[in-house]
Amino acid sequence: MYQQGNVNGSPKHGHYGAYDDHHDDHYATPGRHSQTHGYVGRDSQHEPLGVVAYDERTFAASGRKCEAVEVGVPIDEGSAAQRFNRSQWDGIIRLLALAVLIPCILAARNARDFHNGTLHVSDATRRELHAMREWLPLGFGLALLVAGFVFAAMRAFTEQFIIIANVLVIVINAAFAAWAFARGYVVMGVIWGLIAALNAVWLYFVRRRIPFAAVLLRTSVTLITRHYGTLVTSFACLLAGAVYLAVWVFMGAPVFTQISDAHDNGTSVPGWVAPAVLGMLIALLWASQVCANVAHVTTSGVVATWYFFGEAAMPPGPSAASAKRALTTSFGSICFGSLVVAVVKAIYYLVRAALHQSRNSFAACILLCILNLIEQLLEYFNVYAFTHVAIYGSSYIEAAKQTWRLVKECGWSAYFNDCLVWPVLTMVTLVPAATFAIAIG
Helix, strand or coil, X not given: CCCCCCCCCCCCCCCCCCECCCCCCECCCCCCCCCCEEEEEXXXXXXXXXXXXXXXXXXHHHCCCEEEEECCCCHHXXXXXXXXXXXXXXXXXXXXXXXXXXXXXXXXXXXXHHHHCCCCCCHHHHHXXXXXXXXXXXXXXXXXXXXXXXXXXXXXXXXXXXXXXXXXXXXXXXXXXXXXXXXCCHHHHHHHHHHHHHHHHHHHHCHXXXXXXXXXXXXXXXXXXXXXXXXXXXXXHHHHHHHHHHHHHHHHHHHHHHHHHHHHHCCCCCCCHHHHHHHHHHXXXXXXXXXXXXXXXXXXXXHHHHHHHCHHHCCCCHHHHHHHHHHCCXXXXXXXXXXXXXXXXXXXXXXXXXXXXXXXXXXXXXXXXXXXXXXXXXXXXXHHHHHHHHHHCCCHHHHHHHHHHHHHHHHHXXXXXXXXXXXXXXXXXHHHHHHHHHHHC
């Protein structure tokens, strides 16, 4: 499939075409944008070829098998059976979540501290929390102000931001290498120096990709700030994650107190503690992944709507519509993909805790590196898998297959572009966070 468009700015209105890979011809003649409908071409296996923007007359005259969909609606949502199947998986995933959380809550209720309320907070801690509460609004306001300034600067000087951020990575690694050599840590200095050198060589060879990466980043920032509902959704997901974390800490405090008491008294922990800790760990990691991926799917849906239909044909409230799909028909896919990463993360943390006291530190380091690599690969893979979920409303399994085909066709190009952008996003994230931390002391 080939789709004609314009990377620098909005897409070319009325010039999107879905091509049949087998016959290399148009499904319809390009026409004007319909304000309410796009059209979806499908191949002989009824697989979606892409969203096409045509008016209704050229669509009817084409004689091809296409179906009309509302603007901003994933193309696989036209089938009620498919929506029902995804709803079934959604329900199954939610039941699994309850199956993890309910035993943890019941186990926590058996803890002595949960009933007796013997958890106390010192006076010094109370004073610190009171002072932090007073400075919290100021820190939050300053962080928002700095974030807005950084976003505006990044949109105005995108290419310069990419160059500065990537050069800064090299400088930081070189500084660590110099510090290690100065302190006599030769092996560490060699490793940091090698990392700095490899980053410098890599940046030299991919320097021609910087303008294209800058265009994509500038376009993304412009869309996010223009459709600020994506920012509201991200903040809401962040707030939901914080609330869940507070509840998790409250429910987990008695369990961890049991472990601490057993360690101090030299006794063994009750049998219910180990499965409770495992379940609570998976639940926490799962919830954090779900919150982040809901925000990602919402933003991806808005960007996809703009890409296929252009700014002039954007429906009202695209962020709300995309968030609705992320929390309804696509929520099961989000939960399933998030669960995969959560389980791998839980295994990583458990192995790390188990090998913390191991004498064979080299083998433990190798094993942890392998697990960490698998975890990062899954998280990176999910970025594109959930993008397919947002655009096409696919199930997670189907989105994973589509992503794997994408990786085989142009995986390195996407990865190189992401590597250029990641340092910028890290820098933009750290500056407001550091401002907030300094403000609240």
